[in-house]
Amino acid sequence: MWTVIRRLLFGFSLILLTSGTLLISDRHQRRAVGGKLPRVAIVQHLASAALDESVVGVLDSLKANGLIDGQNISIERFNADADFAVANAIAGQVVAAGFDMVVTISTPSLQTVAKANSSQKIIHVFGTVADPFRVGVGVGRKSPLDHPKRLVGVPTPLLVTESFRLARKLFPGLQSVGVVWNPSEANSEITTRQAREICRELRIDLREAHIDSSVGVAEAAAALTAQGVQAIWVGGDNTVTLALEAVVSAARKARIPVFSAVPLEPNRGTLLDIGTNFYDAGRMTGKLAAEILGGVDPATIPIPDKIPQKLVVNKQALKGLKEPWVFPEEVLAKADIFIDENGVRQQSKMAIAKPPEGRIFKVGLVYFAPEAGADVCMEGFFSGLKDLGFVESKNLQVRKAHAQGEIVNIPSILQNFDNEDVELIIAMTTPVLTAAVNSVKKKPVVFTYVYDPVAAGAGKTAADHLPNITGTGSFPPVGETIDAIQKLVPQVRSVGTVYNSSEANSRKVISVARELFQKRGIRLEEVTATNTGEVFQAAQVLAGRKIQALWVTGDNTAIQAFEGIAKVAADARLPLVINDPEFTERGALAAVGIGWQKSCFEAAKRVAQVLLGENPKDLPFENIAIKQIVLNYAVARKLGITFPPELVQEASRNK
Secondary structure, eight states: OHHHHHHHHHHHHHHHHHHHHHHHHTGGGGGGGGGOOOEEEEEESSOOHHHHHHHHHHHHHHHHTTOOBTTTBEEEEEEOTTOHHHHHHHHHHHHHTTOSEEEEESHHHHHHHHHHTTTOOSEEEEEEESOGGGTTSSOOSSOTTOSOTTEEEEEOOOOHHHHHHHHHHHOTTOOEEEEEEOTTOHHHHHHHHHHHHHHHHHTOEEEEEEOSSGGGHHHHHHHHHHTTOSOEEEOSOHHHHHTHHHHHHHHHHHTOOEEESSOOOGGGSOSEEEEEOHHHHHHHHHHHHHHHHTTOOGGGOOOOOOOOEEEEEEGGGGTTOSSOOOOOHHHHHHOSEEEOTTSOEEETTSOOOOOOTTOOEEEEEEESOOOHHHHHHHHHHHHHHHHTTOOBTTTEEEEEEEOTTOGGGHHHHHHHHHTSSOSEEEEESHHHHHHHHHHOOSSOEEEEEESOTTTTTSBSSSSSBOTTEEEEEOOOOHHHHHHHHHHHSTTOOEEEEEEOTTOHHHHHHHHHHHHHHHHTTOEEEEEEOSSGGGHHHHHHHHHTTTOSEEEEOSOHHHHHTHHHHHHHHHHTTOOEEESOGGGGGGTOSEEEEEOHHHHHHHHHHHHHHHHTTOOGGGSOOEEOOOEEEEEOHHHHHHHTOOOOHHHHHHHHHTO
16 A cells, blocks of 8 residues: 555655646747636837837737747737837836736837836836936936836937037048937937037038928928038938938938938938848847747846947948048948949848759749839849849759739739749739738748838738738838929929829829829829720820820839820820839830839849748848939930939949
8 A cells, every 4th residue: 555655645745746847938829727817918119120120029029938929928919000009008007907018119109108007007118229328217226126016118318419520431521410319219319419529529511490290391491401511411310210211212312411310221212321120120129029928037137238230331421412421341241231433232240141052943923914123023023033142043943933913913923933933922012912912821922122111011010011022122212202393394283194093102102192293283184094905095184184284103003004194294294203214215204213123133132042941931021123214315305304404313323
């Protein structure tokens, strides 16, 4: 009998020991007892490159630490879309909803949630905050542990001083700089104060323009250039960052550069960006959140004082500047990302590995229809793949198919590729990407030759997208197109456009254009066409509405029937301005668009990454839009139009 008792006690001890081991090794799942997962809210103030990068870093870090959404953690995301009323409502919602933790990304999100969570009902982890010590949330500078017991995070100080010192190094004669900022943003007030201090030290005249929403950014930037500033600086202002294109556009007109303390994609037109590496800072924030969810007391976690940095330079932005800005070699040597003189992106610290010897990679490529722009894109695309070691007829097999210009043909083509032995599908054009969202279930999809992947339904933001889809978008320079129209047709008051309203890319571009045309006092006349057979008639309808110019964006349906549009424009003696440079010689007066050869060359990187094993869901969408201007002098002579010198000069730089 004692033998039986001893065996029972031994077995019971083993059970206790095993249970204890499991609890220790699986601490992140302790709260999941009874099917309840720990709930985490991630709150950001708006969708921007910096904040999106940070959120991706948080999510990647949580995953790397064993926290998988839907398995042992429940993650919900919130975005205030830069609206402070919405931000306050979200803050109240997440505090009242019983989340175990809220992770905030941006200073406004930190402030609104900290206010709603003043009783410290839930644990609050913050990230992407320029200076948490000055925003009234209880974080002090006395020591790394000087913070509320249930509030801790990762500060991301903007390198304000460094950005001005670098700008002076590029142009020793720099004496005046303009800044647009929103006084209601605490982070912007902090960085503007820092800018004032370094400008006093460097004897730079800092001229300021205040705005209260992104709508006023363009006017404020133009006012600064009218004062004769030699450059415009962008700090950590979320409102201004959201409308950065307007700042860059105003600076280009004045032939001065834009530099910033917020590293963004260099193809947005800034000359120099130095600051926090937002992705790596996001990973630090996510690691901190994982530690707390694993049982670490947030009160014992110190605020870190060393944050990863990033330097972005854009040598192409030197073109056309009226003063001699030059990148010293030591600055180029330190750059993490740069655009060279030809608009080719290089990224020193994220080099892609070469494909292994002896392996054959198979891909399927689907596009809307044969046309000049697609041909140029494919030329650049496969040239980029070749540079990365993927060579057709050697280690890369490409199966191509197009929809003959009919949207209804696309789903079946994609489904065929999805069931074949290709490793991924390349989606060219927005209609193909839109169809791939619903038609491709098995294979990864990499897109290019697309204006706006979010508008096409591939994701909510560049970082929050469908798990099997990634790629590069190339949104057209709409504001600069309108600039060109106003230069070519002085006192223009009405412009007509034809497009297919079923194309997501066209709907998005037209929605952006409506607002921009309206702000400039120009009426935009719109006529839609559902297929190529309707395009000619739609153009005729526009010509009868007393418009002063025709504008056609990259609508696939309109492009397929371009000759009809060009004929209507010629017969009515209307200037035709387009966003597709490859079609200029077919009857357009001018194109202000995207150089698809260079843009698609850069897009090849995403295909290489996926072929070499990276997961598409971990690769944020990129926007690579290298601008190109093409002028048609034959059409100009027929219309009696003389091209302005600034357009001629810019077009000559594209050659």
